[in-house]
Amino acid sequence: MHCIICRNCCVKSFSTNDNKTYWKCTFCNGKFLDKLHYISNVSEKNRYLEHNNDINDEGYKSFLRKLIGPLLKKISTGAEGLDFGCGHGPALAGMLEKEGFSISLYDPFFFPDTAVLSKQYDFITCTETAEHFQNPFKEFDTLNRLIKPGGWLGIMTSFLTSDEMFENWYYRRDPTHVTFYCEKTFQVIASQRNWKCEIKSKDVVLLQKNYD
Numbered sequence: 001m002h003c004i005i006c007r008n009c010c011v012k013s014f015s016t017n018d019n020k021t022y023w024k025c026t027f028c029n030g031k032f033l034d035k036l037h038y039i040s041n042v043s044e045k046n047r048y049l050e051h052n053n054d055i056n057d058e059g060y061k062s063f064l065r066k067l068i069g070p071l072l073k074k075i076s077t078g079a080e081g082l083d084f085g086c087g088h089g090p091a092l093a094g095m096l097e098k099e100g101f102s103i104s105l106y107d108p109f110f111f112p113d114t115a116v117l118s119k120q121y122d123f124i125t126c127t128e129t130a131e132h133f134q135n136p137f138k139e140f141d142t143l144n145r146l147i148k149p150g151g152w153l154g155i156m157t158s159f160l161t162s163d164e165m166f167e168n169w170y171y172r173r174d175p176t177h178v179t180f181y182c183e184k185t186f187q188v189i190a191s192q193r194n195w196k197c198e199i200k201s202k203d204v205v206l207l208q209k210n211y212d
Contacts, residue, residue, distance in 0.1 A: 001013075001023065003023070003025035003027065003028060003030065003032075004032050004134075004135060004136055004137060004179065005025060005028055005030040005032065005136045005137060005179065005181070005185060005188075005189065006025060006027055006028040006030070006137065006185075006188050006189070006192065007137050008025055008026075008027035008028065010025060010026040010027045011023045011024065011025050011026070012024050012026065013034070016166075016167045016172075017167060018173075020033065020034070020037050021033075021034040021036065021037065022034065022166075024163075027188065028184060028185045028188040028189070029160070029182050029184045029185055030160075030179065030180060030181055030182070030185040031160060031166065031179075031180045032136075032178060032179045032180065033177075033178040033179070035134070038134065038178065039175050039176065041109075043175070044109075044132075044175075044176050045109045047174075047175065047176050048087060048088060048109060048110075048176070049088060051087060051088075051089075053087050053088060053089030053090070053091050057091075060091060061091070061095065064091060064092045064095060064127065064156075065095075066156060066201065066203070066204050067092075067125065067127055067154050067155075067156045067204050068092070068095060068096065068099075070154070070198075070200040070201075070204060070206060071123065071125070071152065071154040071206065072099065074123070074152045074206060074208075075101070075122060075123050075152060076122075077100060078100070078101075078102075079101055079122035079123055080101070080102045080103075080104075080121055080122050080123075081096060081101055081102070081103050081104070081121055081122060081123045081124060081125060082103070082104045082105075082106060082116060082121045082123075082124045082125070082146060083096075083103055083104070083105050083106070083124075083125050083127075084106050084124050084125065084126045084129065084143065084146075085106070085107055085108075085126055085127075085128075085129030085130075085132070086105045086106065086107045086110070086111060087107055087110060087128075088107075088109075088110040090103075090105050090107075090111070092125055092127055093105055093125075096125070104116040104121070117142070117146065119146075120145075120146055120147060120148045120151070121146055121147060121148060121151060122148055122151050122152075123147075123151055123152045123153070123154065124143060124146060124147055124151070124152075124153045124154070125153075125154045126143070126153065126154065126155045126156075127154075127155070127156040128156060128157060129155075129157070130155055130157045130179065130181065131157050131158070131171070131174075131176075131177040131178070131179055131180060131181075132176055132177065132178065132179075133178070133179050134178055134179075136179050136189075140189055140193065141193075144193045144195075144209060147209040148209070149209055149210065149211045149212055150208070150209065150210075150211050151208070151209050152206055152207065152208050152209075153195075153206070153207040153208075153209070154204075154205075154206050154207075155186070155204070155205050155206075155207065156203055156204050156205075157181060157203060158171045158180075158203050159181060159182050159183065159202060159203050160180050160181060160182040160185075166180075183199050183205075186199070186205045186207070189207070190207050193209075194209075194210050195207045195208060195209055195210065196208040196210065
């Protein structure tokens, strides 16, 4: 068994009181759900439709600004971006468009046009998406291909709690959440792809693709 995040073989299984099996990587400190417990695509999509992604919701906009604020300090006027895993209501893309940026959308359920994955971007946003990655090593390689040299990837996902709190952690109990990260996990992800890694705040990380 290898870690689905970093592909290291140093993984150990453990169980939770709801009879689910998880794996912990002792190299990147990430955790992930055993695929035996993955839900169907139909159930996954229905769960996403329950999310409130209303761009007019002030609370949701405030939440998204946790990523937008640091990212705007890194990108230049006129930069072209991709909202990867934008969901059914791409509020973050709308907020960035109001700032003058051109944003393409990709989501395997709601905006599945793979043509947007055939070019490179100055920046990519990935908010509340990485925890859904069932093959994160492959997904981060895809993101690496999509970012121009010197470009930025902005990720927002809830960082792991302590091992003792993991079992009752609300984030784990969402059936669509299968992969969980901490600061070290992102540092390993960055190191494997020669990226620069900046942890801007709890749950927010910016990754820069280096110039070749």
